[in-house]
Amino acid sequence: MALPKHHKQDKDLFTIDSSKEPWVKDFPHPGSDVCPLFLDAQNGIWVLRARIAPGIVLPNHFHTGTVHLFTIAGQWNYTQYPHQPQTAGSYLYEPGGAIHQFTTPSSNTEMTDMFMVIHGANVNFDDEGNFINIADAGFIETMINKAAKDRGMSPLNYVRALGARSTAM
Template sequence: MPTPAPAPATTVTGAPLPVVALPQGELLTVNDKDLPLIKDALGPGVHFKPLRLDLENGEWVVLATFAPGASIPMHYHTGAVDAWTMSGSWNYIEYPDQPQTAGSYLYEPGASVHTLTTPASNTEDTVVLFRISGANVNFNEDGTFHSVLDAALVRHLTDTLSEAQGVGPVNYIGGGAADFTVKQGG
């Protein structure tokens, strides 16, 4: 694939750009219809499509799909979460009277703790778009440490499970590219 040309240093009319701008030669865009569903990645019935995984900034955007009755462990958020429910319904066990249904937007501040579950009575999969800053620190039912889920682990799961499931490689948007501005000894 050829490297795209950097964006011109002028507007479409030829005027100089009004600010110093990122030389972006193409839009960073993916279509979820072109991405495979990484199945059972976070437990039985918990699938996802990675949209953006930025390891350097600790941000991850995934389109999660939950089968009826699926759940994820209790977890503590180290950063904020935005969640848009696109279909189905889900709730936090700690807030049973506040179900999230198609069209719901939920903001979770950092340091929130909860346990996500989908009702077994759901007649369809639940699909939620999550934008997560930081990590989920996951706990077992008895409150002991289970695992940490962050952009790095989601990338690892994407790479290993997509290969094992025969659907890879997956074309998601990555994060920055930390590097030296001048290479030493080269």
């Protein structure tokens, strides 16, 4: 049996070492730092590594698609599920339609470090249930590049749709 035909890459793999890349600090909220890895607005997929400070509560949000989230370090939970804290080594699958609010305990002694693959969008709401915005891969890409540029950072290095590396800002 012959190997399947595939899209030929350049001479190098599409790889990002998030430990060597600049992180966008306090994005999209104070106390959350993000390193984009893959942003595909055409297919609605965004892959991020995020570090969240102790005591952070993010807005309630609704997922239009699935989420795969792996906790590397620290601890977090959804306010709706306090009995299920996610700790280092935890993998969480979220189906589309999930609604929840992310929080890190103020008792954490370290940043919570996570890797996530998100399909679709987050529809975000304030504490009273009022609509804030819709965050999808295109919105995240636009906003994270704007934040990096506004902070005087060099262009961010992440993989874009169709395997192209980004150097846009």
